[in-house]
Amino acid sequence: MIATIKGRCVATGKLLPTLAIGAVGGGIAYALDVPLPWLLGALIATTLLSLGGVRLRAPTTSRKAVLVVIGVMLGAAFTPDIAGDVTLWGTSLVLMLLTTAVMMAFSVWFGRRIAGYSMDTAMYSGVPGGVSAVTLMAADSQADLRVVGLTHAVRILVLLLAIPPALNLIGHVSLQSRSMTLAEWLTVPAFGDALLLIGAGVIGMWLGRRLHLPNPLLFGPVLLSGALHITGVTEAAIPPTIVALAQIIIGVSVGVRFGGTSLAAVGMNLLMAVLQAVALLLIAIAAAWLVHAITGYSAAAALLAYMPGGAPELSLVALSLGIDPAFVTSHHLLRITVLIMVMPLLLKAFQRRRA
DSSP states (O other), X not given: OHHHHHHHHHHHHHHHHHHHHHHHHHHHHXXXXXXXXXXXXXHHHHHHHHHTTOOOOOOSHHHHXXXXXXXXXXXXXXXXXXXXXXXXXXXXXXXXXXXXXXXXXXXXXXXXXXXXXXHHHHHHHHOSXXXXXXXXXXXXXXXXXXXXXXXXXXXXXXXXXXXXXXXHXXXXXXOOOOXXXXXXXXXXXXXXXXXXXXXXXXXXXXXXXXXXXXXXXXXXXXXXXXXXXXXXXXXXXXXXXXXXXXXXXXXXXXXXXXXXXXXXXXXXXHHHHHHHHHHHHHHHHHHHHHHHHHHOXXXXXXXXHHSSSXXXXXXXXXXXXXXXXXXXXXXXXXXXXXXXXXXXXXXXXXXXXXX
């Protein structure tokens, strides 16, 4: 027990420089009024240093804890008055699944015909979401894991950097950051509400694993926190300081993925990943406009819900910008669930065809 605690303290100490770099990057972005400052500032700072050859420690245990916190935060978006939007959600969910099928078909075609990847590599690198589950599945195949990992990392990076200009293009949301007073930064929920939020995180994490949910550390707490908030048991929210820290950890988690990446060695694969990510983003923008035209629902919320991948990152963006996080989270949960169920069937079909 003592050895375990000591090991975690040592790992935390090694992570502190990475978090400090992310916090400095986020602070600079906040001072410059950059949209999503703590997330994008941390992401840009750690990505540049990683590509420059600096070895940064990747968050492991802290990222898992942050996923639980984000899940509790997202659950708070499910308020009692949300029922009136369910009919609109149904139409959007169907269109999201159709859009996902289009993205998947394009990604496989692009990977095979343009990038020249094997079928396994094209399939796993082209899945628009569920990066953790997809990487584990790819490890049991003949896919090139380096290409799969790079493609998903680049896609998330491109999407996060593209969010501010894409939302400005749509024009349905204000990206002006609001300065907060010290009292607002230090706001904390009441003791009873704090216990409910902590319980939602701990029990939700256990529940997610028991139910074998995709990304259980995120979606288990979402379900339990959502149940507490939608029934009116509590209206408490996570303190803004913890939200900012969550953004920093998510930002550095993406940035450090490029550690040890030689631009010369992976130049072509990097270019293919960027081109594929941009194409999928354009598909998401078109689908978001279609949903807005059909249902009148927020095009900005649809865009974040339809973006290919990075459920924790995109749901956190929706929460940070106040763009219907319940709507965005529901779409990503459904998409990841369907993808994980359908992927083995698709692979078997392609293998039979190849044989």
